[in-house]
Amino acid sequence: MNARKADKTDKAWRSVCPIARTLELVGDKWSLLLIRDMRFGKRTYGELLDSPEGIPTNILADRLKRLEEAGLAVRSEYQDRPVRYAYTLTEKGQDLGNVLLALKRWGEANIPGSRALRQPAAPSRRKVSVSGTK
Amino acid sequence: MNARKADKTDKAWRSVCPIARTLELVGDKWSLLLIRDMRFGKRTYGELLDSPEGIPTNILADRLKRLEEAGLAVRSEYQDRPVRYAYTLTEKGQDLGNVLLALKRWGEANIPGSRALRQPAAPSRRKVSVSGTK
DNA sequence: ATAATGACTTGCAATATGCAAGCGACTCTC
DNA sequence: GAGAGTCGCTTGCATATTGCAAGTCATTAT
Numbered sequence: 441m442n443a444r445k446a447d448k449t450d451k452a453w454r455s456v457c458p459i460a461r462t463l464e465l466v467g468d469k470w471s472l473l474l475i476r477d478m479r480f481g482k483r484t485y486g487e488l489l490d491s492p493e494g495i496p497t498n499i500l501a502d503r504l505k506r507l508e509e510a511g512l513a514v515r516s517e518y519q520d521r522p523v524r525y526a527y528t529l530t531e532k533g534q535d536l537g538n539v540l541l542a543l544k545r546w547g548e549a550n551i552p553g554s555r556a557l558r559q560p561a562a563p564s565r566r567k568v569s570v571s572g573t574k
Numbered sequence: 575m576n577a578r579k580a581d582k583t584d585k586a587w588r589s590v591c592p593i594a595r596t597l598e599l600v601g602d603k604w605s606l607l608l609i610r611d612m613r614f615g616k617r618t619y620g621e622l623l624d625s626p627e628g629i630p631t632n633i634l635a636d637r638l639k640r641l642e643e644a645g646l647a648v649r650s651e652y653q654d655r656p657v658r659y660a661y662t663l664t665e666k667g668q669d670l671g672n673v674l675l676a677l678k679r680w681g682e683a684n685i686p687g688s689r690a691l692r693q694p695a696a697p698s699r700r701k702v703s704v705s706g707t708k
Numbered sequence: 709a710t711a712a713t714g715a716c717t718t719g720c721a722a723t724a725t726g727c728a729a730g731c732g733a734c735t736c737t738c
Numbered sequence: 739g740a741g742a743g744t745c746g747c748t749t750g751c752a753t754a755t756t757g758c759a760a761g762t763c764a765t766t767a768t
Contacts, residue, residue: 454627458681458688459610459674465685469601469756476593485715493588496757501716522765524714532684539676540593546673547592550666551599554592603725619746630726635747656734658745 465510466536470495470503472543475529475536478513483526507533599644600670604629604637606677609663609670612647617660641667 454460466472473493482488489500504527507513512533518526547554588594600606607627616622623634638661641647646667652660681688 455625456687456689457610457626458679458685458690459677460607460627461685461688462677462681463603463606467601467603467606469597472597472601473594476591486713489715491589492591493594494757496759497716498718498758499756522714535680535684539673539680542673542676543593543596545592546669547596550669551592551595553590554595555590556592620744623746628726631747632727632749633725656745 462539466512466539468503470499471507472536472540474500474503474507475512475533476540478527478529478533479537479540483518483528484524485527488527512536596673600646600673602637604633605641606670606674608634608637608641609646609667610674612661612663612667613671613674617652617662618658619661622661646670 453464466475470493473491473495474488477488477491482490485500485504488504489495489497495503504513504515507527508515511530513527513529515525515527517523544556548556587598600609604627607625607629608622611622611625616624619634619638622638623629623631629637638647638649641661642649645664647661647663649659649661651657678690682690
């Protein structure tokens with residue numbers, strides 16, 4: 441059963457610290473990786489599923505829901521005939537790019553073997569994204 | 575009787591992406607908060623236990639162990655008579671300040687109600703500061 | 709009609725987290 | 739020198755979150 445208590449009245453944050461609050465939103469095992477992928481141009485459920493880290497399908501569905509609820513991403517039908525959906529970052533979501541950048545820099549500097557290939561691309565519309573770093 | 579069971583020395587990272595690798599290290603629910611606290615000058619087990627988020631004792635012990643193993647923090651006896659330990663960040667750990675800063679800024683800008691409270695009571699006057707909030 | 713695809717759900721494991729106690733080494737009273 | 743207190747943990751379970759495999763549903767393609 442779905443035990444989510446995402447009720448509006450549920451305001452029991454761990455604290456008022458902006459770091460803690462931000463982590464409550466995206467501080468799980470997958471959210472930031474999804475945001476990374478979206479910044480790289482991945483847009484559909486299938487594309488997002490495809491990353492090398494191998495996110496489970498149920499988690500992907502759940503995270504997308506949460507990101508949407510948090511206003512970090514939006515889901516839209518981008519095609520009608522076979523109905524297909526695209527997830528894209530809102531400005532708020534895009535702004536997490538700074539967090540990603542900091543994480544990436546730290547990793548490159550401190551984790552031997554980790555290797556970034558490219559910088560996250562700006563929201564380019566039609567282009568199949570480069571696989572930056574995955 | 576299971577084939578393909580990896581042992582503890584298994585180094586199968588999720589991917590080679592520096593973001594993913596960094597998150598494997600500190601991307602859990604507590605690590606970054608501990609690093610935040612250490613940057614604020616908290617040093618002992620008891621002090622770290624005291625943050626408003628309320629980390630459980632077993633998790634704290636475990637995270638400190640992990641941070642040490644990862645080379646982000648060190649444990650040292652800072653007193654002998656009643657033997658007492660202090661945890662402090664290594665340079666590597668300190669460098670995560672940029673990640674914290676990015677998280678903090680995002681939170682302040684995007685999460686109404688989150689609020690940094692004061693400047694770090696840092697043991698040294700350093701340049702990058704993660705201003706306080708807890 | 710059958711197969712395929714995209715976007716998910718559902719049902720359980722397997723892990724990770726959370727809570728309350730307890731434990732050992734001291735030390736500090738009395 | 740017998741408690742009582744403090745610090746730094748550990749241990750034993752609950753509960754929650756994740757992970758894996760499979761199944762569903764609406765369409766579409768063959």
